[in-house]
C-alpha cells in the first residue's frame with residue numbers, strides 16, 4: 001500500500017543527494033491511539049504516518065512521509081530550503097512534491 005507515495009517521498013531526498021536507504025516506512029490507515037493530533041513520527045530508521053490524519057488535514061501523504069524522512073536526515077522545522085519541513089499541518093496543506 002502507498003507504494004507511489006513512499007517512492008515519491010524517497011525520491012525527493014535521493015535526488016538531492018541524501019542517503020535514504022534502509023528506512024522502514026509504515027503507512028497506517030488509522031491513528032486514534034494518540035490524544036494529540038500526531039500525523040506521523042520518526043524514530044531512528046522507522047517512520048510511521050497515519051493516512052486518516054493526513055486526509056483530515058488535507059495533506060499529501062508523500063509530503064508527510066518526506067517531512068518525516070527530513071527529520072531522519074537531521075532537518076528541523078523551518079530549516080531553510082525545504083518547504084516541506086514547515087512545522088504545522090496548516091502550512092503543509094495542499095503542498096505537493
Ligand SMILES: [Zn+2]
Pocket residue numbers: 067071077087
Ligand atoms: Zn516535523
